[in-house]
Amino acid sequence: MTTIAIVGAGFSGTLVALHLLRQCPPGTRIVLIERNHQFGLGQAYATGNPNHLLNVPAGRMSAFHQRPDDFLRWLKTLPKNELDGVAPTADSFAPRRLFGAYMRHLLRMEMQRPAPLARLVLVQGDVVGIDRGMHPLTLHLDHGPPIRAELAVLAVGNFPPAPVPIADPSFYDSPLYRPDPWARDAFTGLDPAAPVLLVGTGLTMVDAAVSLLDQGHLGPIYALSRRGLLPRRHVSGTPPPDTAPSYPTDxxxxxxxxxxxxxxxxxxxxxxxxxxxxxxxxxxxxxxxxxxxxxxxxxxxxxxxxxxxxHRMPGPVADRIEQARERRQLRIRAGHIRGFRVEDGMIDVIYRPRGVELTATLLVARVINCAGPGADYDRIADPLVRRLLHEGTARPDALRLGLDVTGTCALRLGTGAISRRIFAVGPVTKAAFWEMTAVPDIRRQCELLAQHLAALVRTPASITAPAATRPSVLTDAI
Ligand SMILES: Cc1cc2nc3c(=O)[nH]c(=O)nc-3n(C[C@H](O)[C@H](O)[C@H](O)COP(=O)(O)OP(=O)(O)OC[C@H]3O[C@@H](n4cnc5c(N)ncnc54)[C@H](O)[C@@H]3O)c2cc1C
Structure with missing residues (x-):
């Protein structure tokens, strides 16, 4: 039996598993490993907040390139009271949590399908290392027996933002600083009248501002980035003029x-x-x-x-952001953070406004890092990442956008050699593809990667039989 292990069951890992189940020959075992208890959600779609909307219209959010209206059709099957007030139309922006429910529905359906070609096993655990010294690969988990697999796919998604470099980084150990805008405690225990600083002015900041407004925050919300640029609003428009028959690459x-x-x-x-x-x-x-x-x-x-x-804001979200700016609750600043000083439970944020020589100060009760996903693998603390880099199983790309991978998503080892057994999918492959952030791009990549892996499985010379393993099978995770 051939085993393919997938590390991470967010959108990318789950979708690769679904495609592999259809494309691999009978007898293939797909082991989908997720550190969280819920499979199919990942960071983006785990939010329970109905005001966290998709930033891509429902008509373009199908998990399948070949069936572009699949998500929309599924939305239309939902009873009205589950739609959070959103009309299930192609150009509507549905709550992200509904997209998560859709992914879990697809996974559940696949597991119930009679006699699929390959077999799916769900394992809850944190992969902390991949030993490639022997054949097959050995995936070590934080608990339970290791998993042996002929092929592995890293679908580990985005990492929390890196802290802004400052002369004295001890502030980052302070309880007044929240390094991860997706962590449960990012917004808890905050005085509703207190001023807050969100570092970053992109879509992550927009999500954080919406979360604060939803929990009834009344105090000033500062958002600061180098240029102070806000995502633009989605507007359905006219077709583009047909004046560019080709795109220059310079x-x-x-x-x-x-x-x-x-x-x-x-x-x-x-x-x-x-x-x-x-x-x-x-x-x-x-x-x-x-x-x-x-x-x-x-x-x-x-x-x-x-x-x-x-990457634009859906209309209803843009409206809330604009209203918060108009009443001067949300204040966008452009500048460069120089440092933080904590005094009497409050933080002085020292920054140099853009285009100005002198520094300015903001007094806030909490700093939340919303600077967008951390992509420089040299600075990511995740144990699996550290071990993969340390052991030369992976290397960061030259521009520090993610992992160095080939056009078929194979990992480049520390030496630059191309792995025949370990692959990556999703935002971690951004360096090779750039546009690998949103569902319409990732879904195509998952499909192509599954085809490639299925072809490898069908080539007996590249795969040998694994030792028997008994991972803990989860049937209640979806
Ligand atoms: C907040 C947010 C909103 C977005 N909104 C949209 C949108 O509206 N439309 C759109 O098209 N795109 C959107 N995107 C982009 C895109 O859809 C996501 O980035 C995509 O879901 C990425 O999926 P992923 O599976 O690669 O990563 P993730 O969703 O991050 O999933 C990775 C999974 O791997 C698990 N994992 C990581 N390391 C390990 C380990 N060592 N062992 C076990 N498990 C591990 C994690 O727990 C996680 O569940 C959004 C992204 C974010 C962050």
């Missing part, structure tokens, strides 16, 4: 091309959004064709601009 020429398209759109009464959206099917190709210096230049100078135009 960064300067590409920016010129997009600016020209936006200008033409504006002249003809159109909007910039369709220009950005039209590029989506080509973004990965453009990224891969771009030189490394151009990619680095893009990250240094243009990334924040790209992010706020590309």
């Amino acid at each position: 960064l300067t020429a590409l920016v010129r091309c997009l600016r020209r398209e936006v200008a033409v759109a504006a002249e003809t009464g159109g909007d910039w959004r369709p220009v950005i959206d039209a590029m989506r099917p080509f973004t990965q190709d453009v990224w891969q064709a771009m030189s490394l210096p151009d990619r680095a230049r893009f990250l240094r100078h243009l990334r924040p601009w790209w992010e706020v135009h590309r």
